[in-house]
Amino acid sequence: MASELTYRGGAAPGSASDGGEYSPKPSKPLSWLTRAARYAAAEHRPVFALAGMLLAAALFSLYAPSASSSDASSGRAVSAAAATFSHLSSLPSSASSLHGSAGGKVPLGLRRRALRVLVTGGAGFVGSHLVDRLVERGDSVIVVDNFFTGRKDNVAHHLANPRFEVIRHDVVEPILLEVDQIYHLACPASPVHYKIGARFLLTSTSEVYGDPLQHPQVETYWGNVNPIGVRSCYDEGKRTAETLTMDYHRGANLEVRIARIFNTYGPRMCIDDGRVVSNFVAQALRKEPLTVYGDGKQTRSFQYVSDLVEGLMSLMEGEHIGPFNLGNPGEFTMLELAKVVQDTIDPNARIEFRPNTADDPHKRKPDITRAKELLGWEPKVPLREGLPLMVTDFRKRIFGDQEA
Template identity: 95%
Template structure:
């Protein structure tokens, strides 16, 4: 893609990730932080793949004068996500709707930051239309533990939803929160939709796709379609 962008003289957007910071020793994470990544861990194919993509992108910028933009995207949620994609928000919402226990890995004290999809889209558009290369953290600085996220899902869907603890996955980052000062300054961007407003919009979409339309879900007592 970088070669194609060079040939046709296109502006290139790399959607990188907060995973480049690994299990960060700096909190919150700023763009100048180099990260704490295990290069041979079970998550490294994703972490190091994105880090290498940033390296190649900047090499093309410096060596070939390619116009590039780099966004480091933090956890994003919203309608139209894959229901069973394994992401924590998708998992919790689908499990609560299906009357299954919410699976929390480890002690549930690890933190993440969740931004609604429309906020991310706005940030990407401002990045591409602006004159700053990046990298820019695009994420919501609101920080939630997994147990706090589970509580928000319970409050939104089913207060009686159970929580089931499971052994944590290897190299799971303990904390994740973006410092978005740079995006505020250079892009005039910050997220507008808090979790308690964005999550119900995602829940409505998941409910329709799991059960069919909402009216039938109500009349059938929430049986799976």
């Protein structure tokens, strides 16, 4: 079934490995024409040359509409959440151009055309904040979410908006959608599933650095990950997703972007999924002790969700593939974080030490030089300003509106 929906572009070109012949984005677009003409002249077969020209004209007219960016619907690439990676790598090289078709800079004075944007995992914590910003700037947004961890409540305020759609769907299954951009925030068992023409942004993670031996972490660092440990499915899963994303870029000329997201917090975060900020905030509000794992001296860098959303959008709209670290370089030990939570919610909140989990990274802090220079992005909300905003939301959700 999946394969039927996968690739409808004609015969598969050769793979990149078969003698380097396959070049998804030919640097000399007319070289084939010269070769064909030489061949036709040498073989005295003008009829074949004529047929070749007709074929080229037909292909051009087929492709031309998707290259236009002046019209929202004609410029929209057909995106089919269908392909397995092996199928996707056989897409024709003309499926997308690297720059400009899906976003990009708009000259001053011209109104930016509205895009149709797919956000997988758009009912989740980060996804729903991203959806808010995309709707706000005038785009049409389609959310695909299986609601395993996402919540309808997170996007309920958009349901009456004709520019918003939500589809209950697991992204491991094929789906056909027409979009310009794809923000892939869902974290499925198997990674990218989209055929293409749309620009694809993978949300990877700081966990690709594992328990890092370099500090702070720069994007060029390859990481220190235990391949068989209890957290490997997440770490290695995201590393594989990065690999496949880049393979698609190189092999199928897919337009891609990769973000490595560091610890993020804010309103709408899952209350009970065990992350440290949500745990501490919920515990302090419920008058329970704050559970500090290990000695509490391990560090993390905490980014407010609106900063992350701005970073993701700058990455999607910009011209650079990445990977880019998106995180707040402000570094805290877990004991320091507990202190901020005490100061914000309840100075009398007790701390209880618990055994730490296996392979817990000892420290983590993003080097964001690359994002600053190439995306013009840096976080703006310090922990002590962002945390109270999250606390207001948690208070409402834990105790109900009346006690907020």
